[in-house]
Amino acid sequence: MAHDYAKRFFVAMLLPTKVDFSLDEDGIRRFTRYFLNSPFASRGGLIVNPEAGEVFYMSGEEKQRAIEIVLEEVDRKLPVFAGVYAPTTSELVESTRDAKDLGVDGIFVIPPGGAMDITYNWDPLRYPDVWLDQIKAQDRSVNLPILTHPIGPPSPKYGIGLPAETAVHICNAVPNIIGWKMTYSYDGYRRIARALRDSRPEVGLMGAAAHFFHENLASSQMDGTVCGAWCYALEPMLAHIEAWESGDLKKANAIWEGGLRQLQEWVYDEWGRLHIRYRLASWLRGLVDNPSMRPPLPSPTQVEVTACLELLHRAGLSVREDLDEQLLRFGWTVPASGM
Incomplete structure (x- = not known):
């Protein structure tokens, strides 16, 4: 059975900034309260510093401050996960520990970046350890629930997501992985969903591509979400999901x-x-x-x-x-x- 967090609708939060691109601390508070003061809060969760939140272009101090502000506003009313990214594994582990020390409920792990060997030219099917070694290092450092951001080189079979064999291998190696973000083409989504349902049914299928949600819900292949579309379309998205759950197909x-x-x-x-x-x-x-x-x-x-x-x-x-x-x-x- 999926972890309770993997049944929640996590928002990949944007980063409110001022016109000069410095942190808009008041804006972060307002944006957090938008989710917190909505019916969404009873079923939602927040991911601060995801890719949608510009984690690749933030300083270490900015990342920590964004986490602090969101945690202050949320005050344990819903789960908060932190996206963690750094150019080297040692820096990444340090940032992961910092996020835990601040009080996050889990981490959102992101593949390594930089050299072409581990980005555009990476073969995740043959060399899954490129990312797995990094996840293991993060996991050892904090022992928190993990949601994944499994982006890799594009392929005809999966789109921009990692292959099924790699997904299953990584989930088997790291029991703290509770949800797999479904960053896939439609056919790729179906393949990954079936592979994880067969091999690791306790790992939640976290809907990501919001234009597939109607079909994902129809096939019972979405347990929760890790999705940035909640940032702009919360109200109809929630109503649509609830209509499906109540069996009201006409309304959905x-x-x-x-x-x-x-x-x-x-x-x-x-x-x-x-x-x-x-x-x-x-x-x-x-x-x-x-x-x-x-x-x-x-x-x-x-x-x-x-x-x-x-x-x-x-x-x-x-x-x-x-x-x-x-x-x-x-x-x-x-x-x-x-x-």
């Missing part, structure tokens, strides 16, 4: 086809724009004050702004009250429709 279909599907398919249409669009949609809704992520990540385009606004409206999601003023402030034009 109505929500899905009432704009939620179209929004999610647009956000996930280009993997190279995914987190940029998370950020844009959350900013348009008034949940963060800076529409851009830290360079070298690019800012949204006018085309994306216009499309996202239309899709948010179609999904019945509110946008910020000062929309026109803020669009002009950041160099975009107000859509002719007056959205």
